Amino acid sequence: MKNFWIRTASATIYAALFLGTMLSNRLLHNDILGTAIFAAFLIFVALGCTHEFYKISAMKGANPNRMIGGTFVFVVLALMAMATIGCLDYQPSWLMAPAAAMLLIAPVLLLLPFLLQLWGHSESPFADAACTLVPIVYIAVPLGLMPFLHLKVNIMLMLLILVWVNDSFAYMGGSLFGKHKLWQRHSPGKTWEGSICGLIFTVAVALFVGPLLNSSLLWYDWVVLAFICSVIDTLGDLLESMLKRSVGLKDSGNVLPGHGGFLDRFDSLLVVVPFAFVYSLLILIR
Numbered sequence: 001m002k003n004f005w006i007r008t009a010s011a012t013i014y015a016a017l018f019l020g021t022m023l024s025n026r027l028l029h030n031d032i033l034g035t036a037i038f039a040a041f042l043i044f045v046a047l048g049c050t051h052e053f054y055k056i057s058a059m060k061g062a063n064p065n066r067m068i069g070g071t072f073v074f075v076v077l078a079l080m081a082m083a084t085i086g087c088l089d090y091q092p093s094w095l096m097a098p099a100a101a102m103l104l105i106a107p108v109l110l111l112l113p114f115l116l117q118l119w120g121h122s123e124s125p126f127a128d129a130a131c132t133l134v135p136i137v138y139i140a141v142p143l144g145l146m147p148f149l150h151l152k153v154n155i156m157l158m159l160l161i162l163v164w165v166n167d168s169f170a171y172m173g174g175s176l177f178g179k180h181k182l183w184q185r186h187s188p189g190k191t192w193e194g195s196i197c198g199l200i201f202t203v204a205v206a207l208f209v210g211p212l213l214n215s216s217l218l219w220y221d222w223v224v225l226a227f228i229c230s231v232i233d234t235l236g237d238l239l240e241s242m243l244k245r246s247v248g249l250k251d252s253g254n255v256l257p258g259h260g261g262f263l264d265r266f267d268s269l270l271v272v273v274p275f276a277f278v279y280s281l282l283i284l285i286r
Helices: 002-022 024-028 031-059 066-086 093-119 125-153 156-177 192-213 219-245 262-285
Strands: 181-183 187-191
Touching: 002 024, 002 031, 002 156, 024 031, 031 066, 031 125, 031 219, 031 262, 066 093, 066 125, 093 125, 125 156, 125 262, 156 187, 156 192, 156 219, 156 262, 187 192, 187 219, 192 219, 219 262
Parallel strands: none
Antiparallel strands: 181 187
């Protein structure tokens, strides 16, 4: 019973922080301040995810440059938040300038971890340098896309709901009907029956609840987003399970008692968000 209340309390705090910062633009009636608050929360999460990723990498013998990696993650998220604000119709276009400048110097910055290995003593310099850069693509960019999906497309809240619905009903369906393993090697608890159950309920919720949150999207848009959330959500969870199992870990951390670490909580969104972003661009230009 004690563990139940600990899990409930930590989950409540996590949900309050996530939803409170994400919806702060509406609560404060200020898109700029709201985006800054949401971005600050995402930077905190990104640095936590990066720390856990580097910890797991070190357990496999890698030696990433934590200072450079953490700095890059911070800068990328800050610039993506500025770019999101710059995309608003009533904001001056010069806010896009820092992001444009970053694109120009990105090739040089991405080479920096490799160049620094010339003065290092690592036995696997390329692996260490590559490991340093992984959080930029795997963590910083997906989290940096969230403010855009919230402000410009207004679907971020629905993506959270759909991921939660898929996870919940996949678990219940697997517990009740699960017989055939989905991916025995990386996640023996997942079953095909549970995944199908999660997909059905995710599509149903998307069709009935989605239009209430965003009436500008067509019914088939919600079906596509539901498929993205269900299928890619499962793959994102398997990806993080593969990472943890490679070093024999059950949880990536213990920042949320009873729920694990930052990567445990954001594993699905880190993979779902880029796919949802690409589809959102297709919606905006059609």
